[in-house]
Amino acid sequence: MKHVFKYLKPYYLHMIFAWALMLTELAVELMLPFFLGKMIDQGIVTGDLDTIIYWGSIMVGLALLSFAAGIINSFYSAHVTFRFGYDIRQKLFEKVQAFSFKNLNEYPTSSLITRFTNDIRMIQNGIFMGLRIMLRAPLLVLGGVIMAFIVNWRIALIFLVTVPLLIGFLLLIVKKAGKLFGKVQERLDNVNRVMQENLSGIRLIKAFLRKKHETNRFMGANTELMKYTKTSLRLIETSMPVLLFVMNMSLLFILWYGNIEVGRGNAQVGDVAAIINYALRVSMAISMFGFLTMAIARMKASAERISNVLDAEIDLLEADDANDQYRVTDGAVEFSNVSFRYPSLKEDVLSELSFTVKPKEKIAIIGATGSGKTSLFQLIPRLYDVSEGTVYLDGHDVRQFKMDHLRRAIGFVPQAPLLFTGSIRENIRWGKNDATEAEIIQAAKDAQIHDTIADLPNGYDTKIGQKGVNLSGGQKQRVSIARALIRHPKILMLDDSTSALDLKTESRLLDAIHDYQCTTLIVTQKVTTAMSADRIFLMDDGELLDVGRHDELMKTSDLYRKIVESQFGKEGAHEL
Ligand SMILES: Nc1ncnc2c1ncn2[C@@H]1O[C@H](COP(=O)(O)OP(=O)(O)OP(=O)(O)O)[C@@H](O)[C@H]1O
Numbered sequence: 001m002k003h004v005f006k007y008l009k010p011y012y013l014h015m016i017f018a019w020a021l022m023l024t025e026l027a028v029e030l031m032l033p034f035f036l037g038k039m040i041d042q043g044i045v046t047g048d049l050d051t052i053i054y055w056g057s058i059m060v061g062l063a064l065l066s067f068a069a070g071i072i073n074s075f076y077s078a079h080v081t082f083r084f085g086y087d088i089r090q091k092l093f094e095k096v097q098a099f100s101f102k103n104l105n106e107y108p109t110s111s112l113i114t115r116f117t118n119d120i121r122m123i124q125n126g127i128f129m130g131l132r133i134m135l136r137a138p139l140l141v142l143g144g145v146i147m148a149f150i151v152n153w154r155i156a157l158i159f160l161v162t163v164p165l166l167i168g169f170l171l172l173i174v175k176k177a178g179k180l181f182g183k184v185q186e187r188l189d190n191v192n193r194v195m196q197e198n199l200s201g202i203r204l205i206k207a208f209l210r211k212k213h214e215t216n217r218f219m220g221a222n223t224e225l226m227k228y229t230k231t232s233l234r235l236i237e238t239s240m241p242v243l244l245f246v247m248n249m250s251l252l253f254i255l256w257y258g259n260i261e262v263g264r265g266n267a268q269v270g271d272v273a274a275i276i277n278y279a280l281r282v283s284m285a286i287s288m289f290g291f292l293t294m295a296i297a298r299m300k301a302s303a304e305r306i307s308n309v310l311d312a313e314i315d316l317l318e319a320d321d322a323n324d325q326y327r328v329t330d331g332a333v334e335f336s337n338v339s340f341r342y343p344s345l346k347e348d349v350l351s352e353l354s355f356t357v358k359p360k361e362k363i364a365i366i367g368a369t370g371s372g373k374t375s376l377f378q379l380i381p382r383l384y385d386v387s388e389g390t391v392y393l394d395g396h397d398v399r400q401f402k403m404d405h406l407r408r409a410i411g412f413v414p415q416a417p418l419l420f421t422g423s424i425r426e427n428i429r430w431g432k433n434d435a436t437e438a439e440i441i442q443a444a445k446d447a448q449i450h451d452t453i454a455d456l457p458n459g460y461d462t463k464i465g466q467k468g469v470n471l472s473g474g475q476k477q478r479v480s481i482a483r484a485l486i487r488h489p490k491i492l493m494l495d496d497s498t499s500a501l502d503l504k505t506e507s508r509l510l511d512a513i514h515d516y517q518c519t520t521l522i523v524t525q526k527v528t529t530a531m532s533a534d535r536i537f538l539m540d541d542g543e544l545l546d547v548g549r550h551d552e553l554m555k556t557s558d559l560y561r562k563i564v565e566s567q568f569g570k571e572g573a574h575e576l
Pocket residue numbers: 105342344345349367368369370371372373374375376415
């Protein structure tokens with residue numbers, strides 16, 4: 001939790017200033033009942049108008065001072081709160097950007113969104129209260145009790161009973177509420193997750209007529225959230241009647257006992273009025289504890305959730321001894337005894353893979369779904385690290401490259417093309433920040449998408465909605481291929497990225513890629529794509545079963561023959 005609050009450091013001066021102003025307000029608040037007592041005893045009881053005006057003027061002056069201090073304090077408190085929110089959001093964003101795939105698996109998107117929004121807001125609320133009332137309330141309680149003792153210690157003795165009683169009770173509530181609010185945030189994560197899945201899959205839900213099922217799922221998550229929110233708020237609410245009861249009883253006691261003491265000549269009427277006033281202020285400060293409790297508990301739970309992200313260990317780091325001189329220049333790829341297991345799994349998904357790919361060679365990787373093709377791909381740009389063995393690029397272990405040099409040399413097109421909100425031009429340029437217009441058009445032409453873009457009313461300026469809703473699946477695939485080509489990568493990796501293309505377009509695309517003179521790895525399910533490769537890697541259940549050209553594999557591999565026959569029929573397979 002400390003990790004979060006260290007970001008307040010740049011604002012310590014502002015905070016000290018805000019607290020100084022808060023102390024001014026507090027001092028005024030503590031002095032007013034004292035002066036009120038004086039005004040009653042020296043002015044009102046004796047009928048001395050000058051004394052009443054004298055004390056009255058002092059009290060008005062002090063009230064104005066407190067008013068001004070309050071306004072300036074609010075200004076500084078808001079400033080600190082919003083700056084802190086800005087900074088922590090920035091830090092959180094940078095941290096998530098550095099996350100490895102493993103980290104991302106641990107923190108689902110919905111949970112990160114809740115942390116970025118709701119959790120940060122909870123901490124901000126807590127800080128604002130911290131600067132406005134969190135310190136003021138306990139100090140007011142302490143100061144009020146001291147002042148009451150100064151005014152008349154006999155009557156003030158009642159505070160020694162009521163104040164510890166109330167504070168003990170509230171501490172108990174804080175402890176319980178802290179745990180409950182942590183659970184509330186978790187349930188909020190769930191609601192966000194279900195909502196996110198629903199919003200992104202709304203078309204599928206409609207097509208499958210799953211509205212009712214999804215509504216029930218959302219209702220389930222929402223009911224859970226309501227249940228925990230209700231329980232935690234109920235807890236806070238039950239504290240109020242207890243507080244009010246103790247407060248009213250103490251007021252009655254002060255009036256009763258004050259009356260006796262005035263009769264005995266041990267106290268004056270003004271003393272009783274001042275102590276009643278202090279009791280009211282102290283009780284109000286304690287009753288504020290209810291809100292404070294809620295704010296502290298929520299802030300604590302949220303700060304912990306933010307700290308968890310900020311403290312998360314990033315397992316895929318650039319090695320300390322990474323060599324700044326290493327560059328991928330030729331694009332030779334070698335897997336040496338590589339095994340890989342996802343951190344969440346007990347079994348390897350790739351076992352002891354060994355192969356080499358020569359510079360500029362074109363390799364097609366074919367195999368059943370789940371055979372490990374994507375997993376193999378992810379090891380090359382170090383989206384995950386191998387569990388055993390080594391991946392070499394141009395003879396150097398990938399872990400010895402500076403991350404920037406490694407990934408800059410690789411053009412990666414993932415299985416599900418993801419486009420960002422913005423124009424088509426911006427999406428292609430995303431692959432190379434300083435790309436010229438000519439480069440963008442060339443990449444689009446090579447990716448076989450230029451004509452389609454040119455036909456759009458706004459051409460390259462056409463805005464793509466969230467995730468590119470106004471482009472077809474095949475068009476999105478080609479825009480993301482253009483985004484990879486514009487980098488002129490040394491190694492191009494297409495993860496089933498041509499699946500939605502017709503044979504003619506795909507063949508033109510593969511021809512264009514040939515001119516890029518890069519090592520090309522293509523994961524594919526289509527035999528026609530595999531046939532265009534220099535070599536085909538046949539994968540099955542995490543193993544590299546066979547390697548060879550189409551005609552070789554047709555002779556040597558039963559599995560390959562079966563795949564070909566499944567796509568072209570027995571007769572067709574032999575005519576290929
Ligand atoms: N992030 C992950 N965490 C845990 N297991 C995973 C993860 N991604 C994939 N797997 C598992 O690893 C195995 C290989 O998956 P992979 O995606 O590499 O297969 P694939 O050959 O690319 O399949 P497809 O052709 O369907 O894309 C599968 O059993 C899959 O369930």
